[in-house]
Amino acid sequence: MCGIVGYIGDKDASSILMAGLNKLEYRGYDSAGIALYQQDQIEVCKRVGKLDNLEELVADKDPQGQVGIGHTRWATHGKPSTPNAHPHTGCEGEFVIVHNGIIENYLSLKEELLQQGHDFSSETDTEVLVHLLEEHYTGDLAETVRRVAAKLEGSYAFVALTVNEPDRLIAVRQDSPLIVGLNDGEYFVASDIPAILEHTDEVYILDDGEMAVVTKAGVNLSTIEGEPVDKDIFTVDWNPGMAEKAGYDHFMLKEIHEQPEALRRAISGRLSIDNQEVILDELKLSSEELAGYERIYIVACGTAYHSGLVAKYLIEDLVKIPVEVDIASEFRYRDPLVSQDTLVIVVSQSGETADTLAAVREAQDKGARVLAISNVVGSTIPREADDVIYIHAGPEIAVASTKAYINMLMVFYLLAIRLAQIKESISQEKAVELIADLKNIPNQAAQIIKDSEELFKEFAGDYAEHENAFFIGRGLDYAVALEGALKLKEISYLHAASYPAGELKHGTLALIEEDVPVVALATQKSVLDKTLSNIQEVQARGASVTGVVLNKKEEVVDALDHVIEIPETEELLTSILTVIPLQLLAYYVAVEKGCDVDQPRNLAKSVTVE
Numbered sequence: 001m002c003g004i005v006g007y008i009g010d011k012d013a014s015s016i017l018m019a020g021l022n023k024l025e026y027r028g029y030d031s032a033g034i035a036l037y038q039q040d041q042i043e044v045c046k047r048v049g050k051l052d053n054l055e056e057l058v059a060d061k062d063p064q065g066q067v068g069i070g071h072t073r074w075a076t077h078g079k080p081s082t083p084n085a086h087p088h089t090g091c092e093g094e095f096v097i098v099h100n101g102i103i104e105n106y107l108s109l110k111e112e113l114l115q116q117g118h119d120f121s122s123e124t125d126t127e128v129l130v131h132l133l134e135e136h137y138t139g140d141l142a143e144t145v146r147r148v149a150a151k152l153e154g155s156y157a158f159v160a161l162t163v164n165e166p167d168r169l170i171a172v173r174q175d176s177p178l179i180v181g182l183n184d185g186e187y188f189v190a191s192d193i194p195a196i197l198e199h200t201d202e203v204y205i206l207d208d209g210e211m212a213v214v215t216k217a218g219v220n221l222s223t224i225e226g227e228p229v230d231k232d233i234f235t236v237d238w239n240p241g242m243a244e245k246a247g248y249d250h251f252m253l254k255e256i257h258e259q260p261e262a263l264r265r266a267i268s269g270r271l272s273i274d275n276q277e278v279i280l281d282e283l284k285l286s287s288e289e290l291a292g293y294e295r296i297y298i299v300a301c302g303t304a305y306h307s308g309l310v311a312k313y314l315i316e317d318l319v320k321i322p323v324e325v326d327i328a329s330e331f332r333y334r335d336p337l338v339s340q341d342t343l344v345i346v347v348s349q350s351g352e353t354a355d356t357l358a359a360v361r362e363a364q365d366k367g368a369r370v371l372a373i374s375n376v377v378g379s380t381i382p383r384e385a386d387d388v389i390y391i392h393a394g395p396e397i398a399v400a401s402t403k404a405y406i407n408m409l410m411v412f413y414l415l416a417i418r419l420a421q422i423k424e425s426i427s428q429e430k431a432v433e434l435i436a437d438l439k440n441i442p443n444q445a446a447q448i449i450k451d452s453e454e455l456f457k458e459f460a461g462d463y464a465e466h467e468n469a470f471f472i473g474r475g476l477d478y479a480v481a482l483e484g485a486l487k488l489k490e491i492s493y494l495h496a497a498s499y500p501a502g503e504l505k506h507g508t509l510a511l512i513e514e515d516v517p518v519v520a521l522a523t524q525k526s527v528l529d530k531t532l533s534n535i536q537e538v539q540a541r542g543a544s545v546t547g548v549v550l551n552k553k554e555e556v557v558d559a560l561d562h563v564i565e566i567p568e569t570e571e572l573l574t575s576i577l578t579v580i581p582l583q584l585l586a587y588y589v590a591v592e593k594g595c596d597v598d599q600p601r602n603l604a605k606s607v608t609v610e
Contacts, residue, residue, distance in 0.1 A: 005021055006171065010066055013066050018070070032054045049080075068161070079378045080378045101265075109128045156172070167215055189212070203233070262392070262406070263407065295324075314572060331359045336362070340369075377390060434570060437573050471518075477531070
């Protein structure tokens with residue numbers, strides 16, 4: 001997730017912008033830049049890498065001005081590089097812009113602009129915005145921004161400045177956060193509160209579809225269409241440490257709450273305009289090449305491995321080809337049976353996982369084509385793989401993965417539907433139904449967080465008193481149960497084990513005793529009766545059972561001590577929704593036990609050693 005800072009007032013904008021960008025470093029970034037209005041021109045400074053690199057450049061150029069914008073970039077379109085860093089300028093350097101989000105229709109807009117004679121210097125979708133401002137400028141930047149925004153599809157928050165009207169900044173929000181800070185005679189724009197908290201605690205929080213015209217005289221709020229907006233000032237009561245977490249106690253909780261937005265980014269630009277098909281334009285593989293594979297290996301570690309287990313069910317069900325899922329540290333040492341006829345999919349949030357990287361090289365040495373699924377643009381695994389699909393989860397600060405996991409699942413859903421459409425293994429009607437349900441998943445995820453969080457706060461203490469917990473499920477529910485157990489043990493240090501529900505009687509029932517916590521996932525209608533029987537087995541032995549269910553069937557509810565209901569959706573698509581309550585359970589148990597939630601003992605975010 002990128003960071004935005006803007007300033008207009010009577011002070012040195014350069015130092016304020018750099019300080020604001022420093023406050024946003026926690027969000028993660030691969031490049032940064034600032035732009036200032038100075039002596040009838042816009043001076044741009046930007047560099048790849050850490051802010052130290054940018055600070056050296058700013059010190060050398062020493063730009064002077066009282067109006068400017070800054071940005072830290074987390075690469076989505078185009079690798080980390082100076083040309084791809086923000087701010088972006090137009091052909092004549094008269095307009096400058098910073099932007100968060102994804103412009104879904106940027107390719108068609110870029111083609112039009114190229115035909116009109118515009119030259120582009122980056123690979124980004126953002127640069128389209130500044131050329132559109134240049135092309136359609138009416139003499140009124142606010143009106144021009146409205147015209148440009150009407151052409152955009154996707155999610156965005158952007159701030160624009162022009163030498164033609166250097167007394168104002170124009171800020172627009174659609175699906176990406178943006179705030180305006182107010183202080184006596186000076187005003188700020190930012191993507192997050194920490195960037196400006198040392199200057200002011202009074203802000204306007206823009207809603208989707210809103211625009212702010214910011215001058216030294218004040219702030220004018222309206223809709224993008226131009227209708228006036230009357231908004232209360234929000235007074236921030238966070239301390240600086242809390243502000244980095246947007247008021248949440250931990251990054252993990254913040255990232256759980258960011259999941260609906262992260263899911264929207266994963267889908268953005270990957271569905272046709274009529275929602276009839278999945279489009280994965282980033283793949284070099286042609287449709288014919290994809291259709292030719294009759295066997296798939298998925299190789300990963302930890303949470304990423306669990307996403308692969310879900311994908312196995314999806315792909316085998318929809319595409320009707322066999323899928324083998326391997327732990328990367330095992331794959332590289334067992335002489336795997338892969339060849340030119342095999343598609344190997346490797347999954348790594350960081351793109352630097354040592355065992356997974358070794359698996360990439362092992363598979364390629366055997367002639368297989370490797371498709372990487374990753375979160376970090378330009379990391380080693382995407383660079384070495386033959387193809388890559390980025391999950392666009394944004395930076396994950398907490399060691400325990402939450403939003404990266406569900407975005408991995410979302411990408412696998414998209415890939416499975418795409419493969420099924422290519423191979424015609426499902427009807428077009430079925431594909432359209434799945435796509436429609438998939439588009440609704442982010443809203444349903446938000447609803448689950450809202451509905452279930454308080455319940456977990458209430459009974460987390462019951463779990464914290466125990467040394468063991470068990471997770472059970474069948475089919476897709478078992479794959480998700482593995483991830484739920486991992487989350488609980490890695491951040492609360494409570495021993496948690498996951499089992500296929502039908503395996504209980506083959507040994508595990510010996511461990512079930514009075515009040516031991518059991519989490520039962522029961523969202524798969526095709527095996528619901530079987531799962532219910534397994535729930536009754538553990539309850540009969542005194543277990544305290546928390547159930548995650550798709551609908552509250554009376555006979556299921558009667559067998560449970562606690563019930564979490566997820567919204568109705570296609571049975572194959574439940575995995576993203578089912579895991580969210582398990583994340584919240586792990587979080588609140590860890591808090592109850594006083595554990596270091598964001599940095600659990602002995603663990604690291606990116607495992608770069610064997």
